[in-house]
């Protein structure tokens with residue numbers, strides 16, 4: 001069969017879920033296939049993430065415009081990729097990396113490069129008539145992902161007395177994805193009622209979770225347990241809990257000193273946070289903990305993993321930034337046992353797949369993630385099934401840019417029929 005070639009690449013500026021500009025890319029192939037992809041954007045970003053190119057022209061969108069990235073797609077990347085075989089994902093991605101010429105994609109912009117990379121994968125899948133999850137994951141891609149649903153927010157994602165950035169409900173005991181989604185969506189609705197009854201706010205944050213002014217971190221945990229039970233589920237059996245401390249946000253020096261400023265718990269060292277975590281893991285059904293310590297606190301991370309790594313999944317987000325250079329070091333030094341995978345942290349589909357492969361080879365897990373700034377693009381859902389990691393986070397049971405991914409997973413499950421799998 002003749003492999004289709006790229007005949008046109010165009011980009012435009014659109015808005016993400018926060019109303020900030022981002023890049024959308026359109027691709028056409030010489031067999032008539034077309035595809036579109038849109039790039040997400042983070043807020044609590046790691047120091048070593050690939051660079052999202054913003055115009056810095058304060059007369060537009062407070063400097064956040066992406067017209068330069070759009071121009072880089074239209075004028076620099078598009079001519080370089082013209083005529084390339086669309087199924088050569090790695091070669092296309094490498095061509096863009098070489099053309100950029102920097103370590104962090106700061107020249108052409110990770111937003112420009114990722115938009116093309118995603119649109120290329122999608123166009124290739126369409127051209128060879130495979131669903132995207134199968135094109136990227138092969139015929140064996142049939143495992144759905146457990147939806148780790150972000151239902152309470154703290155830290156920089158809210159104005160309450162909670163230091164932990166994300167509290168997620170994890171439907172580990174559901175038989176299927178669609179049942180799992182129902183378990184946690186119902187819990188989300190019950191949680192809303194509980195919060196209302198207590199006179200707390202039920203407006204939602206960027207990722208669709210609540211940001212109530214609960215009394216403390218533990219109050220948030222207790223309230224979630226209550227919601228799980230009142231929704232008719234058993235905590236720890238049907239629904240477990242996952243946390244993202246996003247500890248960069250309360251680190252004093254990135255080397256092991258912290259200030260739990262929101263809860264008022266005050267100054268702490270890594271060892272204090274680890275003792276606290278051990279206590280909570282005993283008391284609550286926590287199965288996963290992301291960024292329990294700051295990105296520069298490798299020693300603390302290692303200690304945390306030594307103490308808790310046999311009980312829970314310890315995920316590095318800001319510390320690894322989906323970059324194999326840092327994940328490799330993390331594996332060698334036993335820093336964690338899982339890495340968060342965010343496509344725009346590294347900037348191409350191929351490099352994200354490399355990061356996943358490195359985790360898998362080391363016996364690590366990997367946790368596929370959205371960004372706090374998202375679009376209606378559902379690439380993430382197909383990517384998560386293709387990578388076969390078993391779980392993802394895509395926000396709450398509200399806000400369409402979050403739900404779009406969950407709905408796409410429902411479609412994939414339906415398409416897979418009896419061969420669909422679902423397990424932690």
Ligand code: PGA
Pocket residue numbers: 041042043044045244246317369370371372373
């Ligand atoms: P971000 O936050 O997308 O704003 O970086 C999500 C996270 O910390 O996991």
Ligand code: ZN
Pocket residue numbers: 244246290291317318340
């Ligand atoms: Zn995180």
